[in-house]
Amino acid sequence: MSPSLAYAYFILCIFSTLFCLTSAASSNCQGCVQLDSYSFEKVVSKFKAAVVKIDVAYPYGDKHEQFGKMSAALSSNPDILVAEVGVKDYGDKENVDVAERYKIVKEDYPVMLLFQQGKTEPIRYQGEFILEHMQRFVSSTSGLWVGLPGCLEVFDGLAKRFMATTSSSDRKEILRQAEDEWDKVSLGSERKSAEVYVKVMRKMIEKGDGFLMSELSRVDALRKGNLAKEKKDEMERRLNILQSFQKTNPTANIEL
Structure with a gap:
């Protein structure tokens, strides 16, 4: 294989990997709304409760998957928004201002915030990224019914x-x-x-x-x-x- 062909193959592999990570992130968070610095406040303020994950631009791993499961579980409730803000600390540094506004640093990612309609400050989730624990937090904090296991x-x-x-x-x-x-x-x-x-x-x-x-x-x-x-x-x-x-x-x- 010639050097130029090998280099082209290397670049192709990089783009394929990035595409797979992005696709995996999307498929693991069904019902999530992707927000940015411009749409954040406009969208979040429209719901009685908004659960927002501040994370890297292309999230993956167990915590992201658990958040995705919660998003799917809450998708039938029209009063609750589940959203993500992907932060890039390189290049154009997209959405860095959102993270800074809520005093979130890269080492903290992912961070889950719950916003309540009519209140300016969110409540930061302090527990583990486990489906039932997150659901319980959303239910007890927002007062909205989310159908936790065992509940009627x-x-x-x-x-x-x-x-x-x-x-x-x-x-x-x-x-x-x-x-x-x-x-x-x-x-x-x-x-x-x-x-x-x-x-x-x-x-x-x-x-x-x-x-x-x-x-x-x-x-x-x-x-x-x-x-x-x-x-x-x-x-x-x-x-x-x-x-x-x-x-x-x-x-x-x-x-x-």
């Missing part, structure tokens, strides 16, 4: 109403409604979830709101222990349900 929309609504009142009579009425809804559930796995909601309400009426935090801590400790996968998954689902009872206050979230 009707019961999540009842849990939110339960926590919105301190009246004993109101809470007992909401518990009664939850028990009625429990009776309507026929699918085995959903009946187990419905039972957890009802039992949490009963315990909170009996022991007070302190029960919620103690139970969150207990279940969180169990799921981090040496459990079989089936039992660990059960603890994850229970934790998701318990977090449905938390008021929208990200600083109160347990460490994920």
Whole structure:
């Protein structure tokens, strides 16, 4: 092979690699909107919640794939935007200003920010890039329903109403409604979830709101222990349900 042909082949390989990385990034983030310095504020401000990943221009790897799975899981919710901003710290340095605005440095990538409509400052995600953990963060921070494993929309609504009142009579009425809804559930796995909601309400009426935090801590400790996968998954689902009872206050979230 002549030197010129070898050089041409080398260049072709480089472009092919870049193309594959770009394609992989796109395919691993279905439903993601690609934003830049010009479109960022215009688009983000239109949604009740916007989840934005600040990352390298051509992201790849486990964290990017997990973010992509979350994007696909949230794609059916019209109130939540999932987006990416690719930052180039070379050449024209595209979108560097977005990263600088939120005090994000290259060593931090990827960084996930959650913006809420009407608020100027985002909340920075501090947990691991694991699908359920990110979903839980979005749900508890935004107050929007995202369908976490184990959770049921009707019961999540009842849990939110339960926590919105301190009246004993109101809470007992909401518990009664939850028990009625429990009776309507026929699918085995959903009946187990419905039972957890009802039992949490009963315990909170009996022991007070302190029960919620103690139970969150207990279940969180169990799921981090040496459990079989089936039992660990059960603890994850229970934790998701318990977090449905938390008021929208990200600083109160347990460490994920």
